[in-house]
Amino acid sequence: MHKHASLLFSLVGIFVFLHGIDGAWREEPGSLILGCGLNEGGAEDIDGRQWSPDNKFLVPDNGSIMSKAAYQEPSLSSLVPYMTARIFTSETTYKFNIQRDKRYWLRLHFYPSLYGSFSPSDSYFSVAANGITLLSNFSAYITCEALSLAYIDREYSLAPLNSDTLTLTFKPSDKQKGAFAFVNGIQLIPIPELFDSAALVGYVEQKVEVKSMSLQTMFRLNVGGQYVSPAQDSGLSRMWYDDTPYLYGASTGVTNKATKDVRINYQTMPQYIAPETVYSTSRSMGNDKNANIAYNLTWIFQVDPNSMYLVRLHFCEYYYSKVNEIVFNILINNQTAEPQADVIGWTGGKGVPTYKDYVIYVQDGEGDEKLWLALQPAPETKPEFYDAILNGVEIFKLNDTDLSGPNPQPSDMLLEDQAEERGFQAHEGYNRKAVIGGAAGGAAGFAFMAAICITVFNKKKRVPGSSTNTSWLPIYGNSHTNASKSTSGKSIASANLAAMAQGLCRYFSLQEIKQATKSFDESLVIGVGGFGKVYKGVIDDGTLVAVKRSNPQSEQGVNEFQTEIEMLSKLRHKHLVSLIGFCEEDDEMCLVYDYMDLGTFREHLYKGIKPLNILTWKQRLEICIGAARGLHYLHTGAKYTIIHRDVKTTNILLDNNWNAKVSDFGLSKTGPEMNAGHVSTVVKGSFGYLDPEYFRRQQLTEKSDVYSFGVVLFEALCARPVLNTNLPKEQVSLAEWALLCNQKGTIEDIIDPHIKETIKPESLKKFVDTAEKCLSDHGTDRPSMNDLLWNLEFALNLQENKDGSTHSSAQVDENEFEEINLGDNMANHYKNLSLGSQHDLSQDSDSDSSESPTKIFKELVNSKGR
Numbered sequence: 001m002h003k004h005a006s007l008l009f010s011l012v013g014i015f016v017f018l019h020g021i022d023g024a025w026r027e028e029p030g031s032l033i034l035g036c037g038l039n040e041g042g043a044e045d046i047d048g049r050q051w052s053p054d055n056k057f058l059v060p061d062n063g064s065i066m067s068k069a070a071y072q073e074p075s076l077s078s079l080v081p082y083m084t085a086r087i088f089t090s091e092t093t094y095k096f097n098i099q100r101d102k103r104y105w106l107r108l109h110f111y112p113s114l115y116g117s118f119s120p121s122d123s124y125f126s127v128a129a130n131g132i133t134l135l136s137n138f139s140a141y142i143t144c145e146a147l148s149l150a151y152i153d154r155e156y157s158l159a160p161l162n163s164d165t166l167t168l169t170f171k172p173s174d175k176q177k178g179a180f181a182f183v184n185g186i187q188l189i190p191i192p193e194l195f196d197s198a199a200l201v202g203y204v205e206q207k208v209e210v211k212s213m214s215l216q217t218m219f220r221l222n223v224g225g226q227y228v229s230p231a232q233d234s235g236l237s238r239m240w241y242d243d244t245p246y247l248y249g250a251s252t253g254v255t256n257k258a259t260k261d262v263r264i265n266y267q268t269m270p271q272y273i274a275p276e277t278v279y280s281t282s283r284s285m286g287n288d289k290n291a292n293i294a295y296n297l298t299w300i301f302q303v304d305p306n307s308m309y310l311v312r313l314h315f316c317e318y319y320y321s322k323v324n325e326i327v328f329n330i331l332i333n334n335q336t337a338e339p340q341a342d343v344i345g346w347t348g349g350k351g352v353p354t355y356k357d358y359v360i361y362v363q364d365g366e367g368d369e370k371l372w373l374a375l376q377p378a379p380e381t382k383p384e385f386y387d388a389i390l391n392g393v394e395i396f397k398l399n400d401t402d403l404s405g406p407n408p409q410p411s412d413m414l415l416e417d418q419a420e421e422r423g424f425q426a427h428e429g430y431n432r433k434a435v436i437g438g439a440a441g442g443a444a445g446f447a448f449m450a451a452i453c454i455t456v457f458n459k460k461k462r463v464p465g466s467s468t469n470t471s472w473l474p475i476y477g478n479s480h481t482n483a484s485k486s487t488s489g490k491s492i493a494s495a496n497l498a499a500m501a502q503g504l505c506r507y508f509s510l511q512e513i514k515q516a517t518k519s520f521d522e523s524l525v526i527g528v529g530g531f532g533k534v535y536k537g538v539i540d541d542g543t544l545v546a547v548k549r550s551n552p553q554s555e556q557g558v559n560e561f562q563t564e565i566e567m568l569s570k571l572r573h574k575h576l577v578s579l580i581g582f583c584e585e586d587d588e589m590c591l592v593y594d595y596m597d598l599g600t601f602r603e604h605l606y607k608g609i610k611p612l613n614i615l616t617w618k619q620r621l622e623i624c625i626g627a628a629r630g631l632h633y634l635h636t637g638a639k640y641t642i643i644h645r646d647v648k649t650t651n652i653l654l655d656n657n658w659n660a661k662v663s664d665f666g667l668s669k670t671g672p673e674m675n676a677g678h679v680s681t682v683v684k685g686s687f688g689y690l691d692p693e694y695f696r697r698q699q700l701t702e703k704s705d706v707y708s709f710g711v712v713l714f715e716a717l718c719a720r721p722v723l724n725t726n727l728p729k730e731q732v733s734l735a736e737w738a739l740l741c742n743q744k745g746t747i748e749d750i751i752d753p754h755i756k757e758t759i760k761p762e763s764l765k766k767f768v769d770t771a772e773k774c775l776s777d778h779g780t781d782r783p784s785m786n787d788l789l790w791n792l793e794f795a796l797n798l799q800e801n802k803d804g805s806t807h808s809s810a811q812v813d814e815n816e817f818e819e820i821n822l823g824d825n826m827a828n829h830y831k832n833l834s835l836g837s838q839h840d841l842s843q844d845s846d847s848d849s850s851e852s853p854t855k856i857f858k859e860l861v862n863s864k865g866r
């Protein structure tokens with residue numbers, strides 16, 4: 001099995017380390033933070049952390065070469081240390097002075113780029129630390145390519161070496177011709193001894209002395225909580241991820257968060273074991289304490305077989321306070337690791353954290369490369385409630401001589417996904433290399449997904465016949481089974497759709513659709529997407545419609561259609577495209593929309609099919625404002641935040657009055673209620689528009705739409721494709737290029753020459769400033785849709801010579817939410833339908849409004865199967 005899992009941890013290379021009180025980096029004394037190939041003096045990374053040159057540790061230097069990467073991937077989180085490297089053409093050793101009795105983090109950073117004449121695909125090498133093999137036959141290029149990463153980081157924890165020096169040896173493979181080794185950054189940080197002995201699961205009274213062992217970090221999860229950055233960690237600069245991608249089955253329990261009045265009381269346990277953030281969130285089985293007896297709360301992890309793993313579980317109970325209120329069994333790979341666990345019994349009280357270590361040997365063999373962790377109530381102890389709880393998990397690979405594993409292979413799913421990626425179809429002329437090179441931003445996002453998909457895919461195989469609700473993860477494109485088109489004629493999708501769409505939009509028979517589109521006549525095709533084709537059609541007495549037809553082969557299409565129907569049937573807004581109805585029959589699925597006479601925003605900018613009709617600056621501003629209103633409604637107008645996830649100029653449609661309407665809700669997700677945080681999800685969207693923070697963290701917030709919208713703004717200004725691989729590297733991505741030009745003060749040079757002279761400088765400045773803010777690296781620095789609207793209105797007023805300040809329409813008109821655009825010719829379709837616009841998700845949630853928002857959200861998403 002491939003090594004996806006072990007790479008998971010290192011997928012995201014954000015290096016925000018601990019800031020001292022004065023804002024400077026506080027490093028543990030004796031830490032070495034080396035930027036390999038850096039010149040004398042070193043350099044600071046984006047967070048102000050100092051990286052020192054590595055040359056003085058090479059003794060002797062065996063002919064290594066300092067080099068600079070030939071190009072900078074847009075998704076590099078920081079130029080330092082990734083843009084410089086040290087290349088080794090023969091075996092070369094670093095020597096570091098260390099403390100004999102200290103445990104160390106060793107973190108290695110690799111960015112497989114072109115270095116002078118060294119092509120990353122030729123690089124195969126091994127790395128050893130005092131004789132412990134960390135990597136062998138390692139190809140950073142293959143690894144990154146397989147996971148679509150721009151760069152990878154690895155974390156090892158080296159046991160006290162009982163030596164004053166650490167030798168770190170890079171050795172090019174002698175099996176591959178011309179192989180070389182390289183490294184971009186090395187961190188060597190002394191840490192407290194984190195480990196002791198741990199019980200060996202499956203053996204009575206057997207202990208493994210982990211204290212003396214070296215480890216590789218495989219997974220580190222904040223169960224029931226959010227991503228924790230190195231700076232938020234309790235002193236050891238670790239990253240903790242959300243656990244949802246690893247949950248197995250439909251019963252994923254509920255998440256809990258300690259209330260403000262609960263203080264996490266570490267007592268004698270050192271705080272560095274795990275930060276408060278980890279202990280103050282948890283996952284438990286659910287509120288129905290009698291139903292809980294019937295299931296196990298389960299997580300699955302992909303690991304390398306034939307290895308030992310340390311599983312560290314973190315617990316902290318902050319709701320119950322008595323012994324025997326909750327007692328559960330902990331199973332690892334179906335063996336009891338801990339019978340009758342009682343967290344209060346261990347800790348003695350509320351808010352007191354603790355952790356337990358277990359070692360498990362994962363054997364080689366079919367299906368054995370997974371590590372299962374399950375919690376089940378222990379009825380035999382007659383606890384008060386049937387429930388179980390977990391706050392955090394860490395999984396480390398253990399071995400004293402060899403921690404290496406094979407290079408991963410790109411999964412079929414990943415390849416397929418890349419091929420199918422919307423907005424990036426083959427017919428647009430991009431090759432796969434361009435995906436990796438020119439749009440590594442987007443590509444990096446899928447890395448996480450590739451790894452996750454393995455888990456989820458396997459999950460799906462194990463749960464026959466429930467393909468629409470096995471997981472709340474968007475299992476986009478990873479399962480092309482036939483399951484949803486079931487044998488009974490009436491599909492699962494259809495059953496769902498019927499219920500969802502009941503009374504909300506019209507059902508068309510296939511016959512009607514065929515009539516409308518002249519049996520899907522090719523001459524009526526007005527658009528093509530990853531999902532299939534869009535036809536122009538005529539229904540009833542001449543009403544023009546757009547018919548989106550799902551590609552019958554694509555289950556992804558089915559899911560997107562469902563999402564779109566759910567979203568659109570609940571939302572009505574002047575600046576959102578209107579769904580008239582749908583059809584599902586004989587494996588055909590179609591959505592029927594109001595026809596938008598003037599097509600997409602993009603084709604008026606530069607696809608050039610209407611060259612005589614250059615949009616004026618004012619028109620562009622008005623279109624942007626309209627689209628912003630639509631998005632603002634999505635983010636704040638409905639009961640739940642809705643994140644569009646695929647904002648781009650081809651998804652902004654224009655009616656015959658140039659009114660902008662946001663379309664294509666196939667990827668949209670409902671978020672938790674406002675201010676409740678983010679949605680953790682597989683990264684989806686279109687290359688060139690993808691929020692870099694979203695793919696770094698896989699955490700979706702409405703600010704990801706704001707980022708994409710910022711790209712749209714620059715597209716409106718510059719009238720060029722967001723990705724153009726024919727241009728020099730730094731210009732390929734519009735977002736990057738526009739930001740760079742703006743920094744250099746040359747933004748004027750890239751404005752659409754057709755309108756350049758007509759834009760008032762004040763309007764331009766306001767607009768560009770706004771767009772730039774949208775592209776801020778961190779979501780928190782980006783404006784809300786409301787601020788954005790206000791600024792765009794302001795830019796419009798400046799253009800029209802008003803002073804702008806008195807304008808009030810940026811205050812979004814409440815009425816607009818209810819303003820249903822019943823174009824004359826559409827009214828008949830709605831005659832029979834209940835048009836109360838408050839259908840937004842309320843029927844799902846009102847009935848159990850006592851539940852926590854998280855729970856409701858989870859159930860909502862669960863029921864959608866996306």
Ligand SMILES: *[C@@H]1O[C@H](CO)[C@@H](O)[C@H](O)[C@H]1NC(C)=O
Nearest residue numbers: 059060062089090091092093
């Ligand atoms: C230098 O490279 C040669 C050839 O690969 C190797 O035999 C030798 O051990 C290396 N020296 C050191 C100090 O690494």
Ligand SMILES: *[C@@H]1O[C@H](CO)[C@@H](O)[C@H](O)[C@H]1NC(C)=O
Nearest residue numbers: 294295296331334335374376
């Ligand atoms: C829970 O896990 C145990 C051990 O793997 C298994 O025997 C049992 O069938 C599981 N229960 C359910 C409901 O899946």
Ligand SMILES: *[C@@H]1O[C@H](CO)[C@@H](O)[C@H](O)[C@H]1NC(C)=O
Nearest residue numbers: 306307308398399400401402
């Ligand atoms: C360490 O790795 C080697 C090589 O993969 C393997 O043979 C050995 O069994 C491993 N040891 C442990 C304790 O997992």
Ligand SMILES: *[C@@H]1O[C@H](CO)[C@@H](O)[C@H](O)[C@H]1NC(C)=O
Nearest residue numbers: 333334367368370371372462
């Ligand atoms: C553990 O049990 C589950 C069913 O509960 C099964 O699907 C899985 O293969 C088992 N795993 C191992 C490692 O035996």
Ligand SMILES: *[C@@H]1O[C@H](CO)[C@@H](O)[C@H](O)[C@H]1NC(C)=O
Nearest residue numbers: 124137139142175406407408
């Ligand atoms: C090294 O890795 C490559 C790519 O994964 C593989 O094709 C090759 O067989 C490996 N070579 C050895 C000697 O293991």
Ligand SMILES: *[C@@H]1O[C@H](CO)[C@@H](O)[C@H](O)[C@H]1NC(C)=O
Nearest residue numbers: 250251463466468469470496
């Ligand atoms: C899946 O959804 C169907 C209804 O759509 C429901 O009957 C079934 O119990 C669900 N399955 C699981 C595993 O939740």
Ligand SMILES: *[C@@H]1O[C@H](CO)[C@@H](O)[C@H](O)[C@H]1NC(C)=O
Nearest residue numbers: 480481482483485486487553
């Ligand atoms: C789907 O199932 C139908 C009937 O069961 C079969 O004819 C068809 O080949 C299947 N399609 C795919 C893509 O497997």
Ligand SMILES: *[C@@H]1O[C@H](CO)[C@@H](O)[C@H](O)[C@H]1NC(C)=O
Nearest residue numbers: 506507828829830831832833
């Ligand atoms: C409206 O309802 C009537 C009677 O229920 C039905 O005959 C008619 O077809 C419906 N119209 C539409 C547009 O669905």
